[in-house]
Amino acid sequence: MTATPVIQVEHLRKSYGSTLAVEDVSLTVHRGEIVGILGPNGAGKTTTVECLAGLRDRDSGHVDVLGLDPARDRAALREVLGMQLQESELPARITAREAAELYASFYADPADPLELLDDLGLADRRDAQFRALSGGQKQRLSIALALVGNPQVAVLDELTTGLDPQARRDTWDVVRKVRDRGVTILLVTHLMEEAERLCDRIVLIDAGRVVATGTPAELAAQSAGEHVLRFRSPEPGVAAVLAGVPGVHGFDGPDDGLAYEVRGGPEVVQDVMVALSAAGVRANDVRLERGTLEDAFLTLTGQDKPRDAATGRRSRSLLTRTEA
Numbered sequence: 403m404t405a406t407p408v409i410q411v412e413h414l415r416k417s418y419g420s421t422l423a424v425e426d427v428s429l430t431v432h433r434g435e436i437v438g439i440l441g442p443n444g445a446g447k448t449t450t451v452e453c454l455a456g457l458r459d460r461d462s463g464h465v466d467v468l469g470l471d472p473a474r475d476r477a478a479l480r481e482v483l484g485m486q487l488q489e490s491e492l493p494a495r496i497t498a499r500e501a502a503e504l505y506a507s508f509y510a511d512p513a514d515p516l517e518l519l520d521d522l523g524l525a526d527r528r529d530a531q532f533r534a535l536s537g538g539q540k541q542r543l544s545i546a547l548a549l550v551g552n553p554q555v556a557v558l559d560e561l562t563t564g565l566d567p568q569a570r571r572d573t574w575d576v577v578r579k580v581r582d583r584g585v586t587i588l589l590v591t592h593l594m595e596e597a598e599r600l601c602d603r604i605v606l607i608d609a610g611r612v613v614a615t616g617t618p619a620e621l622a623a624q625s626a627g628e629h630v631l632r633f634r635s636p637e638p639g640v641a642a643v644l645a646g647v648p649g650v651h652g653f654d655g656p657d658d659g660l661a662y663e664v665r666g667g668p669e670v671v672q673d674v675m676v677a678l679s680a681a682g683v684r685a686n687d688v689r690l691e692r693g694t695l696e697d698a699f700l701t702l703t704g705q706d707k708p709r710d711a712a713t714g715r716r717s718r719s720l721l722t723r724t725e726a
């Protein structure tokens with residue numbers, strides 16, 4: 403992956419009347435990345451991508467997509483950015499082939515619509531009417547329509563909402579294949595698992611602001627939850643060893659004469675295993691429970707904290723973790 407920025411957003415702000423939908427969003431997407439915009443309902447995700455796709459005018463801030471300003475260069479942007487809309491309803495009787503050919507006709511240099519349908523696993527559904535497609539097939543068609551202009555960037559919004567788990571996984575495979583064709587992908591989602599499985603990096607948005615940016619693993623590591631190490635050992639002297647390990651915040655055990663639970667920072671496994679081994683103590687059934695992306699989401703969006711009654715906003719004690 404090279405470090406060429408394809409999308410650069412700085413201090414984006416957008417209101418609808420008195421509703422401040424996006425207060426301050428900055429983000430960067432590099433070529434070849436799958437970047438997820440993750441956040442709870444109403445966080446401002448769709449508004450953000452609509453501003454950078456040129457579908458809405460921003461109030462202020464700077465947006466650059468492949469050297470274009472979406473507010474000024476709409477026509478040029480349409481040729482390089484494909485947008486899958488949140489609810490891309492097509493006429494019930496249009497066939498997949500007709501839809502793909504129609505959308506291809508909007509572009510100067512479109513992909514071959516039939517080849518694209520084949521690539522997205524719709525070869526045998528080309529002549530099926532839209533109303534006869536399954537939920538997963540409709541989503542794959544809407545991805546095809548977002549890609550038919552041969553864009554360099556695709557924006558996929560709530561890609562798998564309403565799909566069953568298998569159709570969701572199939573759709574993720576399709577997105578990976580699209581990336582492998584060289585398309586940079588910006589994905590809007592409120593599904594933790596989707597962000598975790600699919601995205602190289604995540605921009606976590608809450609109440610119109612970016613609250614954290616990083617890989618799924620980096621965000622998970624930011625969760626306030628401690629790492630918990632569990633193991634079993636029949637040997638005496640374990641407690642004395644644990645008490646002497648600097649990275650250990652606390653421990654319980656032995657339960658049942660065997661089981662220990664040790665709490666500590668990210669290095670806790672290594673520190674404890676080295677100390678036990680140095681003391682000649684054997685440990686069995688070693689398990690580590692890490693903070694998950696879900697922990698990070700709840701902590702960073704403050705969903706574990708009540709909203710302020712006056713402002714509707716939640717406490718943001720972790721805002722300092724936000725990447726500029």
Ligand SMILES: Nc1ncnc2c1ncn2[C@@H]1O[C@H](COP(=O)(O)OP(=O)(O)OP(=O)(O)O)[C@@H](O)[C@H]1O
Nearest residue numbers: 418421423441442443444445446447448449450592
């Ligand atoms: N066209 C509009 N007119 C007025 N308010 C709007 C409009 N679109 C969105 N909003 C409001 O702006 C805020 C952000 O909405 P937005 O759709 O960008 O959030 P989102 O994170 O995409 O949410 P969701 O996951 O529910 O789609 C919400 O309070 C929403 O009600």
